[in-house]
Amino acid sequence: MPALAIPDPSLVVLVGPAGSGKSTFAARCFEPDEVLASDAMRAIVGRDESDQAATRSAFALLHRQLAARLRDRRLAVVDATNVEAHARRALLQRARAAGMPAVAIVLDLPPDLVLRRNEARAGRVVNAAVVRHHLARLRTAVDHGLLEREGFNVVYRIRAPAELEALTVERRSPSAP
Ligand code: CTP
Numbered sequence: 001m002p003a004l005a006i007p008d009p010s011l012v013v014l015v016g017p018a019g020s021g022k023s024t025f026a027a028r029c030f031e032p033d034e035v036l037a038s039d040a041m042r043a044i045v046g047r048d049e050s051d052q053a054a055t056r057s058a059f060a061l062l063h064r065q066l067a068a069r070l071r072d073r074r075l076a077v078v079d080a081t082n083v084e085a086h087a088r089r090a091l092l093q094r095a096r097a098a099g100m101p102a103v104a105i106v107l108d109l110p111p112d113l114v115l116r117r118n119e120a121r122a123g124r125v126v127n128a129a130v131v132r133h134h135l136a137r138l139r140t141a142v143d144h145g146l147l148e149r150e151g152f153n154v155v156y157r158i159r160a161p162a163e164l165e166a167l168t169v170e171r172r173s174p175s176a177p
């Protein structure tokens with residue numbers, strides 16, 4: 001699999017259920033300051049990374065940080081499930097307001113694998129029913145081609161675990177062809 005071409009700067013939106021490997025991928029392929037993770041925001045404004053009661057404040061903080069980064073013309077990776085259309089729409093609006101391209105990287109891995117990885121996690125295990133809900137929302141989005149229609153400039157869909165593991169990103173300056 002060739003490297004994913006990512007315009008730099010841009011907004012990179014990871015899309016995938018809990019347990020699909022978003023944070024693992026982000027840590028491997030992007031700089032820590034580039035990654036805005038909903039879990040990290042929950043730990044700041046709530047009790048810990050799994051504090052669902054802090055969701056609203058966590059996303060408000062994520063959006064503030066995102067707006068600031070995009071305003072400074074710095075690449076930002078949003079590490080959250082983003083399986084719901086309204087979550088993606090809000091992010092796309094930020095990119096549009098900043099005049100930045102938006103790239104979606106969709107982790108569309110086999111459901112059994114995602115559920116297994118979630119169960120096997122050392123720390124935070126997400127309720128299996130929640131993961132199934134994420135998987136269903138993702139299925140709808142992918143099968144109906146929603147992301148392309150929502151206005152992402154590029155949509156990368158990763159379907160095989162080996163493909164995800166081998167994935168690299170290649171940054172492209174805006175002037176590059
Ligand atoms: N994992 C794995 N092999 C990979 C990627 C991830 O075994 N190639 C494991 C991780 O070690 C972790 C689990 O799968 O235990 C979930 O990965 P994570 O990156 O945390 O998934 P996220 O999508 O970030 O999940 P969440 O939305 O809950 O943060």
Ligand code: MG
Nearest residue numbers: 022023039079
């Ligand atoms: Mg994560």
